[in-house]
Amino acid sequence: MRDYEIYELGDVLLQSGVILPNAILAYKTYGTLNAAKDNVIVYPTWFAGLHTDNEWLIGPGKALDPEKYFIIIPNMLGNGLSSSPSNTAPPYDHGNFPVVTIYDNVRLQHQLVTKKFGISKIALVVGWSLGAVQTFQWGASYPDMVKRIAPFGGTAQTRPHAQIVFASMIAALQADSTWENGFYKQQPTAGLAAMGRVYAPWGFSQAYYLEQLYQQDGYHTSEDYLVNYWDQVFLTFDANDLITMLRTGISGDISANQAYNGDFELALRSITACALVMPGSTDLFFPPQDNNYEVQCMPNARFLPIDSKWGHCAGIGQHEPDSEFIDQQLKIFLGE
Template sequence: MKDYEIYSLGDVVLQSGQTLPQAFLAYKTYGTLNAAKSNAVVYPTWFAGLHTDNEWLIGPGKALDPDNYFIIVPNMLGNGLSSSPSNTPAPLDRANFPLITIYDNVRLQHRLVTEKFGITKIALVIGWSLGALQTFQWGASYPEMVERIVPFGGTAKTRPHAQVVFESLIAALQADSNWKEGFYTRQPVAGLAAMGRSYAPWGFSQAYYLEQLYQPEGYSTLKSYLEDYWDQVFLSFDANDLIAMLRTGIHGDISANLEDNGNFEQALNRITAHALVMPGSTDLFFPSEDNAYEVKHMPNAIFRPIESKWGHCFGIGQNEQDSLVIDNHLKQFLQLGQN
């Protein structure tokens, strides 16, 4: 049985100008919307993430306590649950699936929030990695609606180095002979495993590997960690879905719209919501100095790096110490926002 709901959006004209027919968002909610509709939280998913992957930050006694907040977790377009290459009918299925931008994701999430639930004010938007990019976009696109944002482990614009890494992940997958230009008859398993190997050195830090911090996770050797974790990590996903999400990340830029026309600093300045920006100190995808630059151009932002040896993956709830630090900072930020 599905533990999520579907919101149908009809035919949607994307930022690219292409029309995505019968688009839909898969989402899950936690908690109850209060009578004033003032306790809504939007918590988008990330590359290769599903709504269930966000649940580590949600629960009784946590900052995102369902007793206090109505938490909406929309699945990112392309992740296999929302509209994706794997579930869109021909002719836009598989490799013909159009480019989806961060702007597209947030615009459709806005429709879900306003049309489905009648919400006009959002107490908080929060997200990690490409979810952080969506969080920045919410703040820039709907400044009058969003009261607070907490992007962590992600930037408001994908810098060239991260773009190169994302492109390398795509290249590793497509090198599989079963790829067949995206019209495969069976999943390119070797390519999916190669994508995992390519992601592995970027997902975690040098210190993580040097100190063998994967051993407490149940992997006795580096070889077993690579083979039993990274070679398997993407096998549950459709290959075209993964590429669709990576392309969304490659084009990530909150200023890539007609209003800002590429003026990144202008887009950042329009984020008037109170913001808590938390990069990981050893994140190789989204270095903290990129967030430091962004915060300088945001009128109400706090910059709070998280000291962690877990690299980019400090923000996915696998390391209890990092999880507690993130949750505590979030609690303090929400309390400040209520004063």
């Protein structure tokens, strides 16, 4: 049975100028909205993530405690639950699905929060990876609404190096002979496996591989790890859906809209919410020095790296010490 709700957005004008018909936003809530409607936490999903993948950070006694907070997890456009190539009718099905941006995602999430629930104040927006980029966008787009933001493992702007890695993942997938310009008759599994291989050296740090830390998850050799984890990790997703989310990541920039006209520093200065920015200390996608620069431009921000050899994936909820650190810091942040 479906464990999430659908918010119907109608025909949506995207930043690209395309009107996406009958758009939907899939979401799940946890906890109860209080009478003042001010106990709200918004927790966007990430590349190749569903709302269920965010649940490791939610629970009684945790920072995101549903007994205290009303937590909303909106699914990213393109993840197969919200509007995506795999669930959209022609003419925007499969390989014809339009590019959607971080700004598009957050603007539609704002509609859900305000029109569906009547919320005008948000206690915290939090997210990892592309969820972190959305978190920054919330702070820049709705500074009077958001009290706190806590992006971890992601930057406010996708830098050129990460753009190239994301583009390489797309190229690896599309090299599959069954790709057929996105109108494949069956999922291009060889391309999906190749995408995993491209991701593998960037998702974790050099030390992670050097010290064979994958053995903690039961993989005996690096080849065992690659074949039985990374070659499989994207096979449950539709290929066009993955490409849509990667293109969203490539264009990630909180200033790429009419409010800031590409002035990145102005967008950062406009984030007046209290901010706790937690990069992975060995993150190769979104290195901590990029976050450190961003924090210096923000008026109420604190820079606190996650000291970990798990690289970007320090924030995915798979390594208990990293997960405990994130949860503890969020508890302190919410209590300030």
